[in-house]
Amino acid sequence: MDTQAAPPAGAPRSVSIVADVARSGPLRAAIAAEPSLHLAAEAPRFAQLVVAAGFPGDVVLLAEEPGHPLLAHARTAVAAGAAVVVQADVQGELLQQLEAVGAVVLSHDVSADDVAAEVVAVRRARRGRGAGRPRIDALDRRPRLSAGERRALGHYAQGLTTVQVAAEMGVGYETAKTFLRRVRAKYAAIDRPAGKRAELIVRAEEDGIL
Numbered sequence: 001m002d003t004q005a006a007p008p009a010g011a012p013r014s015v016s017i018v019a020d021v022a023r024s025g026p027l028r029a030a031i032a033a034e035p036s037l038h039l040a041a042e043a044p045r046f047a048q049l050v051v052a053a054g055f056p057g058d059v060v061l062l063a064e065e066p067g068h069p070l071l072a073h074a075r076t077a078v079a080a081g082a083a084v085v086v087q088a089d090v091q092g093e094l095l096q097q098l099e100a101v102g103a104v105v106l107s108h109d110v111s112a113d114d115v116a117a118e119v120v121a122v123r124r125a126r127r128g129r130g131a132g133r134p135r136i137d138a139l140d141r142r143p144r145l146s147a148g149e150r151r152a153l154g155h156y157a158q159g160l161t162t163v164q165v166a167a168e169m170g171v172g173y174e175t176a177k178t179f180l181r182r183v184r185a186k187y188a189a190i191d192r193p194a195g196k197r198a199e200l201i202v203r204a205e206e207d208g209i210l
Helices: 021-032 068-079 092-100 112-121 147-157 162-169 173-189 197-206
Strands: 013-018 037-043 059-062 083-087 104-106
Touching (some): 013 021, 021 037, 083 112
Parallel strands (some): 013 059, 059 083, 083 104
């Protein structure tokens, strides 16, 4: 996988963290103690982090429980152009999938200081914003999405299922499904394919929704 070097020593790397209360304190302190790092955003849940002003930053640190949502979060962070460090006890197929998307995986018992050191060293996958993907600025090439459609797209592009999108928005499943169907139709109408989740992530990034 092509990679790009970390920023120069004089340019602190911005870090976004997902961690519960027990882990966020030590991680925050370790990042604050490292001169080459800057904490840009922090949240206990990925859905909250992704709408923070500092997301994704240069590195996204996912101190979450193992499972499919963790993989989806890592993919979303990479698609947004960040390097990804995962701190979780993962193994087998999930470990292989995380490493395949470019994430650095550390075990749950690695110290916060060692995690911070890995964040300093990690290299970013040459994707998303890191690849210099052109942002589409022409207004006639952006669909006119309603507030509900934008929210649904933002949540779905983070890796949430349609059921989870509905829960986050406080609407019914059919309503969330309709929002996403309309989003896809509006992008298709302007010849910007968005039939697959990966394509929706790209569209959301291009149009400043992620």
